[in-house]
Structure formats: C-alpha cells, structure tokens
Amino acid sequence: MTPQANTSRRGSEPAVVRVENVYKSFGDTDVLRGITLAIDHHEVVALIGKSGSGKSTLLRCINLLEQVDDGQIFLDDKELTDPLVKQDDVRSHIGIVFQQYNLFPHMTVVDNVALANRHVFKKGKHEARDEARALLERIGLGDKANEYPDRLSGGQQQRAAIVRAIATNPRVLLLDEVTSALDPELVGEVLDLIRELKQTGVTIVMATHEMNFARDVADRVAFLDDGVILEQGPAKQVLTTPREARTREYLKRFNAAH
Amino acid sequence: MNNDREARRPSATELDRRAFRRRQNTRSVIISLVSTIIFAVVIWLAVVNSPGWQQVQNSFFNWDTIVQAFPRVGEGLWLNIRVLFYATIGVAVLAFIIAIMRTLRGPVFFPLRALAAGYTDLFRGMPLIIVLYLVGFGIPGLNLFGRMPLEFWGTIALVTTYSAYVAEVFRAGIESVHPSQRLAARSLGLSYAKTLRLVVMPQAIRKVTPALMNDFIAMQKDVGLISVLGAVDAVRAAQIETAAAFNFSPYVLAGLLFVLLSLPMIRISDWYTGRLRRREQMGALV
Ligand SMILES: Nc1ncnc2c1ncn2[C@@H]1O[C@H](COP(=O)(O)OP(=O)(O)OP(=O)(O)O)[C@@H](O)[C@H]1O
Ligand SMILES: [Mg+2]
Numbered sequence: 001m002t003p004q005a006n007t008s009r010r011g012s013e014p015a016v017v018r019v020e021n022v023y024k025s026f027g028d029t030d031v032l033r034g035i036t037l038a039i040d041h042h043e044v045v046a047l048i049g050k051s052g053s054g055k056s057t058l059l060r061c062i063n064l065l066e067q068v069d070d071g072q073i074f075l076d077d078k079e080l081t082d083p084l085v086k087q088d089d090v091r092s093h094i095g096i097v098f099q100q101y102n103l104f105p106h107m108t109v110v111d112n113v114a115l116a117n118r119h120v121f122k123k124g125k126h127e128a129r130d131e132a133r134a135l136l137e138r139i140g141l142g143d144k145a146n147e148y149p150d151r152l153s154g155g156q157q158q159r160a161a162i163v164r165a166i167a168t169n170p171r172v173l174l175l176d177e178v179t180s181a182l183d184p185e186l187v188g189e190v191l192d193l194i195r196e197l198k199q200t201g202v203t204i205v206m207a208t209h210e211m212n213f214a215r216d217v218a219d220r221v222a223f224l225d226d227g228v229i230l231e232q233g234p235a236k237q238v239l240t241t242p243r244e245a246r247t248r249e250y251l252k253r254f255n256a257a258h
Numbered sequence: 259m260n261n262d263r264e265a266r267r268p269s270a271t272e273l274d275r276r277a278f279r280r281r282q283n284t285r286s287v288i289i290s291l292v293s294t295i296i297f298a299v300v301i302w303l304a305v306v307n308s309p310g311w312q313q314v315q316n317s318f319f320n321w322d323t324i325v326q327a328f329p330r331v332g333e334g335l336w337l338n339i340r341v342l343f344y345a346t347i348g349v350a351v352l353a354f355i356i357a358i359m360r361t362l363r364g365p366v367f368f369p370l371r372a373l374a375a376g377y378t379d380l381f382r383g384m385p386l387i388i389v390l391y392l393v394g395f396g397i398p399g400l401n402l403f404g405r406m407p408l409e410f411w412g413t414i415a416l417v418t419t420y421s422a423y424v425a426e427v428f429r430a431g432i433e434s435v436h437p438s439q440r441l442a443a444r445s446l447g448l449s450y451a452k453t454l455r456l457v458v459m460p461q462a463i464r465k466v467t468p469a470l471m472n473d474f475i476a477m478q479k480d481v482g483l484i485s486v487l488g489a490v491d492a493v494r495a496a497q498i499e500t501a502a503a504f505n506f507s508p509y510v511l512a513g514l515l516f517v518l519l520s521l522p523m524i525r526i527s528d529w530y531t532g533r534l535r536r537r538e539q540m541g542a543l544v
Contacts, residue, residue, distance in 0.1 A: 063445055092447025101438040106460045116446040119456060164446070 014077055016041050016172050016203050017062060022071035024057055031057045033227030034071070039172065044204045046214035046235065049224030050250060055207035058224070059174045062205070063096045075171060092120045095165030096174040100181040102161035103149040110136060110145040113164045121168060135163050139193055155186030159193050166202060173197065175206035191217075211254065215239045223247045320507040327499035327508035334495030335515050338481045341413050341491070345477065348417035349424050356421060357428035358454070374425070381422035386480055390415040394487040409491070412484030420477050427469045431462030468534065471527035478520045482512075492516070 015038035024032040031054040039045050047055045060066045062073055064080060064087045073080045080090050103112050113132035117123045123131075136145045139159055141152075149157055158178050166173055175194065179187045191213050198204065198217055208214055214221055215235050222232035223244070231244045242248050268276070305311060359367075359374035381389065393415040394408065435458050443453040463470075485494035492512045499508035 065441060065445060088444075088447050088449050090447075091445055094445075096445045098438060098442070101436055102442050104439065104442070104457055104461075106464065115456070116448070119452055120447040168447075 013041060015039055015074075016043075016076060017205070018072075018074040018077075019058070019062065020072045020074070022058070022061060022073060023069040024054070024061055024066060025069060030227055032061070032068075035224075035227070035229055037222060037229055037232070039203060039205055041203055042201045043220065044198050044206070044218045046218035046221045047205065047207045047224055048209075048211070048214065048221060048250075053224040054227060055224055056176050059096065059176050059205065059207060062172075063094050063174060064090055065096075088120070092116065092168060093171050094174065095168070095170035095172070096176065097158070097161050097165050097178050098176050099178065100154075100158075103157055103164070105149050108146050108148055109141065109152065109160050112149065112160065113167050115164070116168045132163075132167060135167060136160070139163055139196070153186060154182045155189045158182065158186075158190045162190070162193055162197070166197065172203045172205060175204060175208070177207050177209060180209060209254075211239060211251070211258075223250065225250070316505075318506045318510050320503075320505050323499070323503045323505045323507040324511045326503065327496065327511055330495040330499060331492050331508055331512050331515065334490055334492035335512070335519070337409060337489065337491045338484075338516075339519070341409050341416070341484060342478060342481045345413050345416040345420070345481065346474065348413065349420045349477070352417055352421040353424035353428055356425035357432060360425070360429050361432050378422045378425055381419050382426070384419070386415070386419045386483060387486060389419050390483060390486055393418065408487045408489040409484055412481075412487050412489055416477060416480065416484070420473065420480075423473055424470065427466045427473065428462065430469075431466035432458060434465050435461045468527060468531045471523060471530065475520050475523050475527065478523065479516060482516060 017037075017039040019035055019037040022032050022035045023030075035054075035058060037045075037058075047058065049055055057066060061068050062080075068081055071081070075090065075093065079085065103109070104115070107115070110129055110132045113135060114125075114128035117128040117131065118125060133142065133145050136142050141156060141160060141163070144152055144156060144160070149160070152160065162173075162175070162178065178194075179190050182190065187210070191210065194204065194206070194213075195217055206214075206218070218235040220232060221235045221238040222229045223238060223242070223246075224230070225246050231238060231242060231247045233243075238247065239251065242251060356374045356377060359370045360378070362370060390412065394411040397403075397411065397414075398406065439457055439461065440453055443457040444450075448456065482491065482493045485491050485497070488494070490498075492515060496508035496512035500506055
C-alpha cells in the first residue's frame, strides 16, 4: 500500500474499499491516471472535481461496471480486479445509484426494492417484499410502495432508488450525483435521506456538486483533478482551506457560478 | 378535493359549452350513420342489379353447397388452428434466440451476430410460398428424417419466415430499452441472463406488443398457404369441395371462417393499442 493511501484515515481497522493506483482511459482520453483512495467502515467520502474529471468513471470502476486498465481495487481486502472474481457477486455487495433512470418502470416501487433480495440473494417473495415495504415506510414512501415509478416525483424516485441500493445491506453505497437531475425543490428530501443513512452507519462514496452538503455530511473530501486525487482530507479543511492551488481555483470558480 | 370538485357548480358558460358539444356530437353521429347506410344501399343495388348477379350468387353464395362443405372445411380449419398453435410457439422461441444473437455485444460474438443478420435478411426477403416449396419438397428429399406429415413441413416453413420478422420486432424492442436500465440491473448483482429476463424483455415486449399482434394476425391468414403442399387444411378442403360441387361457395365459406378466426385477435390488438395511446395522455385531444 502506498503511504498516500493512509492520509487522513481514522482507524487501524482495515478499509472497506481500497483503490490502488488505478488507471482507466477511453480511447485517447486518459481519465484515471493512478488513483489511490481508501474508504473506512462507516465513513462518508465525497468526490469533487470539475465535470469530466472522472468521478463517475471511478465509481463505475469500483462497481466493476468498467474494467480498469491498471491498478487494483479491494473490497474488504478481497481483490475485485482479479479476473477470476465473480463480478455479479461483487456487484451484489456494492450499491450504486446514478443521476437518473434508476428504477425499473415496469415494476412497482416495492418490487424494485425487493428485486435483488429475491433474485440475487434468493429470499422468498414475501420476505423480500415485507422487508422492502418496511424500508419504504421508514423513509416515508410507504404509501407509494404499490405505485409504478412514473407516478412518483423525481425526488421520490431517487429516494426509492437509494433504498433499493441499500436493501441488500451492501458493504458500501456509491452515489453518483444523485441530485443533479432534480428540480431544486426536490434536492432537499434526497439529501436528508443520505444524511439519515450516514446516521445508521452506511459507508458512502458520493460524487457530488453539492459543496454545502459535502461540508455538512462528508467525513472526508477528495478532489479529483487531471486523473489523480490531488488533495484529500477532512471535509471542512479541503472545502474551506484547501492546500493545493488548483483546488482553491476550482472552489472559487464553483462558488462564483453558484 | 373530490368533494370540492363535485360541490362546485359549473358556470353558465361551461354549461353552454357542454350543450353545444353535445349537439355537435349528435349531429356528427347522425351524418356519418346516414352516409354509411346510403353508401351500403347504393353498392348493394348496383351489385344485385348487375347483369351477372344471378350467376355469381349461384356459384359463390350457394347455401346448400356451403352447408354440405362445412364439415370438411371445418375439419380443415382445425388443422390450420393446430398448425398456427405450434407455429406461434416455434416463432416465439426462434425469434427470441435470433434477436438475442443480434444484440450480443463484443467481437467474440461477431459470427453469431452475422449469422442472425444473414438469417433475417434472407427470410424477410423471400416470399413465404417459395420457402414453403423449398422446405416442404426440398428437406424431405434429403431423406434425413422419417416421413413427416405435410403440415409438419408447413409449420417449419411458417416458423422460418415469421421468425425473421418477429426477431426484428423483438430486436427493436430490446434496443428501445434505455442502456442505463441494464446498468442499473447489473449493478444490483443480477446476471446477464436475469437482467434480460427480469428487466429488458418485459419492457421490450410491452413496447412491441402491437407490432407482434399484427404479425400474429398476418400469420393467422398465412397458415392457409400450407395447402400448396397438399395438406388438407381449410383452403385445400374448400378446393376439393369446389371441384366436387362445381361451385365456388366453399371458398367463400373458408374465407369467412378465416375472418372469424382472426376477429378476436384483431379486437384485442385494437383494444390494447388504444389503451397504450390513452396511457400516454399528453396530446390526447389532438
Ligand atoms: N464510456 C465512455 N466512452 C468514452 N469516453 C467516456 C466514457 N465514459 C466517460 N468518458 C469520458 O471520460 C471522462 C470522464 O467522465 P466522467 O463521467 O467520469 O466524469 P465526471 O467527473 O463524472 O463528470 P460529471 O461531473 O460531468 O459527471 C470524460 O471526458 C468522458 O467524456
Ligand atoms: Mg459524472
């Protein structure tokens, strides 16, 4: 493990996710150029960086939706990037939510949430449904359980998608700008849900443009720039007194635009 | 909210508008009804008063011949229905396989993709009747199989041709499902096959159901073509009866039976398409 991987990590407990020197390019664009990052149990890490800096690509590599060109990724010390690893099995232990188009429109909300438990974890139909219903109740979507997704507002859909991603108790939840396709007045309810998940101890890595939210909720912020993690540290420190000039510049531009 | 809606009395303007629309509606219905009746009567009179009507009526609409032909033509139709049943299953399976082959990604699958593409190109272009001859007279000539009944080869030919059409319909459906739906499914840990079965196919089939129903209705008529192989289906039976009675009425009977056979599906198809349209409510007024 490179020494950099340990900066600003809290305990000696092994990391849930460890990304080591990962490279990824699409054709001529080198997107990730040696990313190293470790995420602890119960930790919330925010990935920031300008559009096209590779935040989504990194999350998708962790979930094996993209194949890395070099480097290694570990989940609880098990190497995911090993070609012999069962990819479906890995994905079932990592939750991910995208900007949009998450829910399956031909299933009710409760069936969406129960799907992975039923068909990946082989739970009984009733057991999976009851659990899904209980989760939906808890986040205030109980009355929408039997609706089809197109009957829900964008915010409700994203909340349901997040609940679907954690219904199987994944080791880590990856959130890729889950609020950026939403109308401003719907953003709050989704952020509140993420806050709640943090409270219950879910380990989260989120790509986000919501700086205030990152400052509030994230334990750690990592700034992606030019294919590497240029700077990382406690959220408040990185967002208010960044060490690197490029981070400062990014934050300044970002604040000017918002 | 509902109570509010009921309690509020529509304004005088709205009541006027409603009355006006009702009057307009009644008028339109009456106009179309009357014009349809007039049109039908004119056609009827023209046909009945034509110089050859007596003869045509005798040789095409002879009730006694129809009654006499009914048992055999009906029996023939039963064969058509059985062929249709097996052909439908065959088409569903083969078309699904071809559609999946055509949508496989990656260079490894190139041969499969090419094979599937070649298949659909070939059999969408070739007239069914030629496929019937080739399959019905060609394959048995190879003497690879024991003797199969004629309707068996007819079924194979129908499956061969219609799978090419239906595979393309399936493929269009599969490709209309947004790629992020696959991504979302795979990210939950679902395998490729389960993603296809639980997420992609249900959405794809829903989208192409009207087109599938259309193909089914077309095939319902085309089962009559197995008669060219000599299988005694409704058309062939009508031909035999016609030859025996020197009268074409059995053909009319067979035609009517085919129409009756297809009516339920046509109605279901209309109803389903209408329902889909109503569900997409935007723009429903225009
Ligand atoms: N499948 C792909 N094929 C080709 N190029 C891709 C692909 N996916 C991403 N890229 C490119 O990789 C770069 C990084 O994209 P990525 O989506 O990871 O950025 P991002 O940081 O998530 O940006 P945003 O904030 O806009 O979401 C971009 O230049 C993008 O065009
Ligand atoms: Mg992105």
